[in-house]
Amino acid sequence: MKVTLGLLQHACSARPAANLRKTLALAEKAAKRGAQLICTQELHCSQYFCQSEDHANFALAEPIPGPSTVAWQKFAKQHGVVVVASLFEKRSAGLYHNTAVIIDADGSLLGIYRKMHIPDDPLYYEKFYFTPGDTGFRAWQTKFGRIGVLICWDQWYPEAARLTALQGAEILFYPTAIGWHPKEKKAHGANQHGAWRISHQGHAVANGCFVAAVNRIGLEQPVGGDGLEFWGRSFVTGTSGQILAEASTDREEILLVPVDLGQVDVTRTHWPFLRDRRIDAYGDLTKRFVD
Numbered sequence: 001m002k003v004t005l006g007l008l009q010h011a012c013s014a015r016p017a018a019n020l021r022k023t024l025a026l027a028e029k030a031a032k033r034g035a036q037l038i039c040t041q042e043l044h045c046s047q048y049f050c051q052s053e054d055h056a057n058f059a060l061a062e063p064i065p066g067p068s069t070v071a072w073q074k075f076a077k078q079h080g081v082v083v084v085a086s087l088f089e090k091r092s093a094g095l096y097h098n099t100a101v102i103i104d105a106d107g108s109l110l111g112i113y114r115k116m117h118i119p120d121d122p123l124y125y126e127k128f129y130f131t132p133g134d135t136g137f138r139a140w141q142t143k144f145g146r147i148g149v150l151i152c153w154d155q156w157y158p159e160a161a162r163l164t165a166l167q168g169a170e171i172l173f174y175p176t177a178i179g180w181h182p183k184e185k186k187a188h189g190a191n192q193h194g195a196w197r198i199s200h201q202g203h204a205v206a207n208g209c210f211v212a213a214v215n216r217i218g219l220e221q222p223v224g225g226d227g228l229e230f231w232g233r234s235f236v237t238g239t240s241g242q243i244l245a246e247a248s249t250d251r252e253e254i255l256l257v258p259v260d261l262g263q264v265d266v267t268r269t270h271w272p273f274l275r276d277r278r279i280d281a282y283g284d285l286t287k288r289f290v291d
């Protein structure tokens with residue numbers, strides 16, 4: 001099956017309703033240009049608020065289903081496309097998640113994925129906001145292929161990609177918000193971006209699947225801080241890790257990428273990594289550290 005991916009890369013303002021309208025407008029353009037599986041960047045309805053620990057930011061969260069989910073369901077049904085949309089979920093009082101909704105081309109909500117790996121680094125204070133996910137790693141059969149969804153910090157963990165691929169995922173989508181600390185960019189920026197891209201390429205090679213990473217752009221700068229400069233560069237890799245298409249560093253873009261899902265079977269047959277796994281020898285992976 002040949003399908004077209006649509007990755008939506010853009011900057012976000014401090015106005016959630018405007019961000020949602022903007023992303024829907026970009027998605028409409030993508031659908032009219034042939035996109036069949038559309039993915040937003042991480043937390044697309046807001047700026048990346050995790051740069052600070054502020055209780056006021058919890059007001060940005062919404063239930064699932066909620067207003068944004070319903071808007072994307074309506075959009076998916078109207079245009080006959082699959083949508084992966086990343087949201088700040090309010091599950092109940094005091095319980096919040098970084099969550100992606102997976103919506104099929106008929107508008108039905110196939111399920112959700114809650115971010116499993118939660119970082120806590122300078123300007124990435126996500127543990128203050130997000131409870132670690134409890135959905136496990138999942139894959140969904142959509143009208144346009146079987147897909148898995150992981151979110152940003154999950155991208156550094158080969159276990160997450162593997163467990164999702166083992167459920168038959170042909171495409172791994174990674175809604176993302178990653179950028180440079182401006183003061184570190186000159187010394188470390190190239191290596192940081194390179195590591196991010198190589199990590200995704202490795203997931204594609206090891207699992208014989210397509211990988212799509214969707215990042216935001218722009219400098220988001222809290223009062224009194226240097227902020228984060230999001231590096232964009234949304235991209236898709238083929239089943240052998242090759243870069244099929246890549247967006248710019250600083251421009252709003254709709255990245256349209258046609259892929260042939262039949263290549264997954266070909267790659268996994270010729271590079272039979274899944275066949276040769278020694279599952280009898282991997283028990284220590286469930287330990288924090290092996291002495």
